[in-house]
Amino acid sequence: MKLSARWQLDPVLSTGVLLTILAVSAFPLLSLRPNRMLSGRAVYLAVEAPPWLLTMLAIAGAVLFLSRRRTGSAYFPAPVAVRPGHAQLIWQAGAGLLLLYGLFAVAGGLAAIQVAEGGRASLGSGFWLALPGIYVILHDAAGRLGRRRGFLVWLLAAAGLVLMLAGGGLSSLSVLIEFSNRRDSFIASLAEHLFLAGFSTLLAFVTGFVLALLARAGTWLERIIFAVMNTAQTIPTLSLLGLLILPLSLLAERYPALAAAGLRGIGPTPAIIALFLYALLPIAGNILAGLRSVDASVREAAAAMGMTATQIFLRVELPLALPLIVGGVRTALTQSIGNAILAGLIGGGGLGALIFLGLAQAAPDLVLLGALPVAALALAADRLLGLLARYLGRRTADSGVYQGAAIA
Amino acid sequence: MISIRNVTKSFGTAKAVDDLSLEIGQGELCVLLGPSGCGKSTTLRLVNRLLEPDSGSVLVGGENTSFLPPHELRRRIGYVIQSIGLFPHLSVHDNIATVPRLLGWPRARIGERVAELLALVGLPDYFAKRWPRQLSGGEAQRVGVARALAADPPVLLMDEPFGALDPLTRVRLQVEFAALQKRLGTTVLFVTHDVGEALRLGGTMVLMRGGQIEQLGRPEDFAHQPASAFVSEFLGPEYGLELLGRYPVMERLRPLSALSSRGAVDSASAAQSGELSLPRIASTANLKEALSAMVAGGNLVALVCDDSGAVLGEISFEDAACLDKEGEQRCV
Ligand SMILES: Nc1ncnc2c1ncn2[C@@H]1O[C@H](COP(=O)(O)OP(=O)(O)O)[C@@H](O)[C@H]1O
Ligand SMILES: [Mg+2]
Numbered sequence: 001m002k003l004s005a006r007w008q009l010d011p012v013l014s015t016g017v018l019l020t021i022l023a024v025s026a027f028p029l030l031s032l033r034p035n036r037m038l039s040g041r042a043v044y045l046a047v048e049a050p051p052w053l054l055t056m057l058a059i060a061g062a063v064l065f066l067s068r069r070r071t072g073s074a075y076f077p078a079p080v081a082v083r084p085g086h087a088q089l090i091w092q093a094g095a096g097l098l099l100l101y102g103l104f105a106v107a108g109g110l111a112a113i114q115v116a117e118g119g120r121a122s123l124g125s126g127f128w129l130a131l132p133g134i135y136v137i138l139h140d141a142a143g144r145l146g147r148r149r150g151f152l153v154w155l156l157a158a159a160g161l162v163l164m165l166a167g168g169g170l171s172s173l174s175v176l177i178e179f180s181n182r183r184d185s186f187i188a189s190l191a192e193h194l195f196l197a198g199f200s201t202l203l204a205f206v207t208g209f210v211l212a213l214l215a216r217a218g219t220w221l222e223r224i225i226f227a228v229m230n231t232a233q234t235i236p237t238l239s240l241l242g243l244l245i246l247p248l249s250l251l252a253e254r255y256p257a258l259a260a261a262g263l264r265g266i267g268p269t270p271a272i273i274a275l276f277l278y279a280l281l282p283i284a285g286n287i288l289a290g291l292r293s294v295d296a297s298v299r300e301a302a303a304a305m306g307m308t309a310t311q312i313f314l315r316v317e318l319p320l321a322l323p324l325i326v327g328g329v330r331t332a333l334t335q336s337i338g339n340a341i342l343a344g345l346i347g348g349g350g351l352g353a354l355i356f357l358g359l360a361q362a363a364p365d366l367v368l369l370g371a372l373p374v375a376a377l378a379l380a381a382d383r384l385l386g387l388l389a390r391y392l393g394r395r396t397a398d399s400g401v402y403q404g405a406a407i408a
Numbered sequence: 409m410i411s412i413r414n415v416t417k418s419f420g421t422a423k424a425v426d427d428l429s430l431e432i433g434q435g436e437l438c439v440l441l442g443p444s445g446c447g448k449s450t451t452l453r454l455v456n457r458l459l460e461p462d463s464g465s466v467l468v469g470g471e472n473t474s475f476l477p478p479h480e481l482r483r484r485i486g487y488v489i490q491s492i493g494l495f496p497h498l499s500v501h502d503n504i505a506t507v508p509r510l511l512g513w514p515r516a517r518i519g520e521r522v523a524e525l526l527a528l529v530g531l532p533d534y535f536a537k538r539w540p541r542q543l544s545g546g547e548a549q550r551v552g553v554a555r556a557l558a559a560d561p562p563v564l565l566m567d568e569p570f571g572a573l574d575p576l577t578r579v580r581l582q583v584e585f586a587a588l589q590k591r592l593g594t595t596v597l598f599v600t601h602d603v604g605e606a607l608r609l610g611g612t613m614v615l616m617r618g619g620q621i622e623q624l625g626r627p628e629d630f631a632h633q634p635a636s637a638f639v640s641e642f643l644g645p646e647y648g649l650e651l652l653g654r655y656p657v658m659e660r661l662r663p664l665s666a667l668s669s670r671g672a673v674d675s676a677s678a679a680q681s682g683e684l685s686l687p688r689i690a691s692t693a694n695l696k697e698a699l700s701a702m703v704a705g706g707n708l709v710a711l712v713c714d715d716s717g718a719v720l721g722e723i724s725f726e727d728a729a730c731l732d733k734e735g736e737q738r739c740v
Pocket of ligand 2: 448450
């Protein structure tokens, strides 16, 4: 089939759209079970949804699928990497957001109907496959729209979902039923998880700062410090947790005072120690790299202007190192949020406890209730700190956009 | 203003500065000249104690620098380097305000001073809000000079400050800086390896070699009485011609002679009448440029004109090829 020569398919966009359409048409959107034990019945969007909705979805999909217009004429085709116009990108982002909201709304609505008849509705494979499809559409649009508009796209996506959650539109889904059944323990687990990840990162930041300053002072010290930290980083997380149990138990046995203070082989303490050790390398490494990145001539100028060593550090080196330091915290915190799941294995609490409980009870909704917030937290920490690092480095980064007045 | 007395500084076993003594008077511009590695930068850094001497002493304004805390000493000495070292995270305003802030000046006075300095180094006032990344090399170096002058230091140290600039910008900044220095009366120790730059700046020339002073004096002395073969070799075979660049033609101007008034027709009418047209030079030109115009025009006399093109007088080859007015006798 030959379309007009002015139109052409975009490989990224069409992949996203195809994946989404395939997911919602060929795979079950929900799975229904009379109760938790019995096996479920699949609910397909194509079967259950009203025909007007399907028609709309099909039209939206088709238009999106074909919507990357080529600039240039049929005789003078534009180069491959032509930037699509702004209007098209905004349309693409809008369509992606509608698909996202629609997917959740339809899933929530169908679930509500089923639950009213006395069953349990969990999200099916069609739903989980459609999400990455929509993600591709949104990511493509957000990436090309530039920093601010791109951020707005993600903000709208998150805000829409939060509104739907808060408004109760999704509350018939089994994950949310699971949530309302366990609201108190969920909130406690969430708080524990944030504490595990946040506190270990904070400890690593304070320690990493001192270590980085020590490492900067002497080369042999640097080698020792980084050798130890690299080793800690290389040991697999679970092994490290296991390795910590024995010495900590022995310590607690010998000194009951320590045990009373919370230092035991199991529980949050070994988890925090392990997370702390993992966070140390990215943080100390980035602080050191940040301080080292300061140009020698800048340091010399600062000294020659009559700054004292403390003033050079506080007014010149630290501000210039800040973007890299925030980058280190970003890596460490994101990693800690993920790794804190393992605390659930050794009685350290956190959302991991929900996940492992769900696995033990073969309750996928419980697993989701633990896993989804962890993924959301890690994504949010990564994006927000990434934005902060870029904001702090806006004046000095090589990719900085020239925004001053025209040169006279 | 600056006294360097028998100062030696070694790195390992190599002496970078070897028993060097140098006096620089108040308001003087002293140019340290020499091949790379001869110890110019080291000498400069010994003055503001970025380096400490192994032996000997350095006095600034009559005070022995080793008795002052380094940061207090440095706040009284401006310092400009080739790589400039502007603080990339601070605006041009804040860069220039560095030393006044360290000295605790009130805000309003700092604001006034920054505006004054931007004008002084020839930058429009809206540059205050720019970031170092947004400046061209020449603009950045102007800001570097403004920053060094911010607290009106009596002494300024400059280490090849214009070395990284393109030739046109470099010459413009050299000429502007020489005028600025005369106006402000700042004592300047200026390091360069470029003979042309030393001549354009004027002042006392100090030629260094292996950490010691090879010759010191006026640029003319180096031509008339070079201290060694090294001096002549370093200054190069065209040094005499380069020296002429220091003298404005107006000093040697003569009234138009009867002979040359016949040649004072412009080239268009000369071409028509078939008459000879004398080469013309601007009244702001120097002797080297006058010679160049004579060579290019194929004549031993050139006409000196003002901005509007009116002929002010003439200059002869003999006048233009003499270094000193007193030297005229030698020429004739
Ligand atoms: N920090 C230093 N460490 C070791 N050697 C140095 C250092 N600074 C300068 N030198 C040496 O001292 C000599 C003089 O250097 P310098 O004063 O920078 O020369 P110039 O500025 O005239 O080019 C050179 O041989 C150089 O290698
Ligand atoms: Mg040097």
